[in-house]
Amino acid sequence: MDTANPSFANPLQPGANLKRRLASGETCVGSFVKVPSPDMVEILAGAGMDFVVADAEHGPITPETCQQMARAAEACGMPLIVRVGEIGSPGTVNRFLDTGVAGVKLPHISSPEAAREHLDEVLYPPEGKRGLAGGRWARYGTAQPLHQLVEEFKSSFVIVAQIEEVEAVERLDELLELEEPDVFLVGPTDLASSMGLRGDKSDRRVRELVDGTLKRIVAAGRTAGALASSPAEATALIELGVRYLVFNGESLVHWGARLGLEAAKERVSS
16 A cells, blocks of 8 residues: 655645745745634635744744644645744754744844854754754654755755844844845834834834835845735835735734724614
C-alpha cells in the first residue's frame, strides 16, 4: 500500500510559496490574530487572506495554540507566520518555530547587531545557531531526511524584520544590507512611542516618518511591509510600494459587526 502523502511530505511548502510571491513583487495581504483561535485562522483564510500572523507578542498565544493555528492554516492552504515576543530566549523561539509555522516576525529590530542576534535564533547552522530537532516543522522526521529539510529551510522560511524605533530608522541603510529578511515592516504605533508621542500614530510627524521609511525600503529594492487600519489606508500604502500589507484580524471582525449592525438598524428605522 502506498502511504505517501504529498502535503505531509512538504512541510516547507506554504512558506516557500509566500516567499516566492513576495520576491516576485506580488502584493500579499494578511492579518494579525491575537486570539488563540484556529477557527479565526480558518475564517480569515476563507475571506481570501494570503497569510495570517499569530501574534504571540501581544496576545495569549502559546506554542501549543500556535501549533493548532498552524494546522488550521495548512488545512486551508495558507501560510501562518508567528510574531514571537520572547526574542532573546532561544528555547522559547524554537518552541514556536518547531510548530510548523511558515515564517517569523521579529519585533524591535533596532540595529544590525540586534538583528544578527535574533537571526541566529531562527536560522540553523551554519547561517545561525538554532537548535535542530525533527519536530512538527519537519513532520517529526518522517517527511524526508532532516539534513535535506535544513538545506531547504532558509529558502522557504519567511522572515519579517519590524522597524519600530527611531534608532532603527536612523540605521535603516545598514539594516537593508542584511540578506535574510524578506520583508522590512514599519510599525507605526511603537515608532510613535519611541518618538515620545505615546503611540499616537495619527500624528503628522509619525505619518511622514513612516512614509519616508517605506519609500527608502522600496528604493533599496527590498520588500516593504506596513499595517493598514482601513481600506483607504491600505490603498495609500500599496501606492507607496508596500507589498506586504497586514490588517488587524480583531479589527476586521469589529468592522464587519459594526457594518452589519448599522445596516440592520437602518432597515428597522426605514
